[in-house]
Amino acid sequence: MKDLTKLFINGLWVEPQSKQTLDVINPSNENVVAKVANSNVDDVNLAVAAAKSAFDDWSLTPATERSKIINNIATRMEERKAELITAVSQTMGCPEHIAGWLQVDGPIEGMTLFADKAHLTEQIKDAGSSLIIKEAAGVCAFINPWNYPLHQFVGKVGAALAAGCTMVVKPSEQTPWQDYIMAEIFVECGLPAGVFNLVPGLGAVVGEALCRHIDVDVVSFTGSTHAGIKVAQAAAPTVKRVTQELGGKSPFIITDDADLTAAIKYGVEDVMLNSGQTCTALTRMLVPQSKYTEAVALAKSCAESLVVGNNENAFLGAMSSKAQQQRVLEYIRIGVEEGAELICGGLESPLVEQPGFYVAPTIFAGVNNNMRIAREEIFGPVLCMIPYQDLDEAITIANDTPFGLSSGVYANDEASAISIARKIRAGQCYINGAFFNYLAPFGGYKQSGNGREFADIGVEEFLETKAIQRG
Incomplete structure (x- = not known):
């Protein structure tokens, strides 16, 4: 010790x-x-x-x-x-x-x-x-x-x-x-x-x-x-x-012309990394209504492929504490009570009869931006998938939050992604699969x-x- x-x-x-x-x-x-x-x-x-x-x-x-x-x-x-x-x-x-x-x-x-x-x-x-x-x-x-x-x-x-x-x-x-x-x-x-x-x-x-x-x-x-x-x-x-x-409750806008498979993989792994305990995690995934069903299926497949545990194959480790684990599980309960559709993960322990404060990669579909799981920071491996009709609505949903720490856009080309990024009220925007850069300033807007x-x-x-x- x-x-x-x-x-x-x-x-x-x-x-x-x-x-x-x-x-x-x-x-x-x-x-x-x-x-x-x-x-x-x-x-x-x-x-x-x-x-x-x-x-x-x-x-x-x-x-x-x-x-x-x-x-x-x-x-x-x-x-x-x-x-x-x-x-x-x-x-x-x-x-x-x-x-x-x-x-x-x-x-x-x-x-x-x-x-x-x-x-x-x-x-x-x-x-x-x-x-x-x-x-x-x-x-x-x-x-x-x-x-x-x-x-x-x-x-x-x-x-x-x-x-x-x-x-x-x-x-x-x-x-x-x-x-x-x-x-x-x-x-x-x-x-x-x-x-x-x-x-x-x-x-x-x-x-x-x-x-x-x-x-x-x-x-x-x-x-x-x-x-x-x-x-x-x-x-x-x-x-x-x-x-x-x-805190943050960061949006991730996937455009209609984006590479959907690549965008979904990036978005799911971003939320699940560090067991979801990342303030910049892109926990609200905004997807065109026309591709929503396909996107949900892709997200489910990606999340279920991620290993939970404490070995060299694991992508997700334990939550930081028992209290944090219980906090995340309570939000999952709230999501179910609010009427969101639990696509994968949930309240069951991913490692049965083993010690440790683990939570399974969890995805909710059928989420709207008025739900608590879409408005409050969960700080765990929980992704909310929200459909939108057009890009203007997506930007409105993205900015409809008291937070403004981070955001993401996945579009067909960099110019289009940057155009959308400039309209999101957040201190950072990760476009087309980008990662953290220590040469750039880090911080947020609003709360x-x-x-x-x-x-x-x-x-x-x-x-x-x-x-x-x-x-």
């Missing part, structure tokens, strides 16, 4: 003020794989004080030096890749052969790219009688999710390091292990003490204390929209900058959050703009 009961504060592994711990459960077999510290407000105060003390020196460190450290971190991540894969796989249930390319390869690339962004802090713009410069925003609090824990860690921490900020990180209590490995890597790469501090614990305690802390300047949160509202409320009295990546991660703009979220007026 992994011992994660210490905190990383001011460059040292220290005993927490709180003596409480939390069990970290492997959702694929229900075994306890680690004990993690359950920190309290006193622990938060010590970590924030360390970050504040380190800020002046780190923010004035030359960009070339920060860039070198970030590059070294990425190199060390590659060297310790197997450990990172194990940490993510055993705590959130993603099969190891998928966790490598889905959960770890991308974050290593993302960290490498942030090394090239440190120069943004040294750019000077001449604006008439003024000089416009960028400065590190200050002490940052990062509250990370369990579904892509290393990805979101890098999106926040890598950007903040490039910007010259210091930070306190709270991992999800379900998936803290990889953050401990990253703390070790930071020490190995010579990151100055106090720049990075790690304080695990419950969101209601550690997360709220960070959001309210007078010495925290920026809060970046990834999680549900409901929790994001609480984060914003807690941060408001001290007028912090708050960036959030929240899917505010701010962006990755690319130049992801670093700029942690920079202040100063105008120096010359006489």
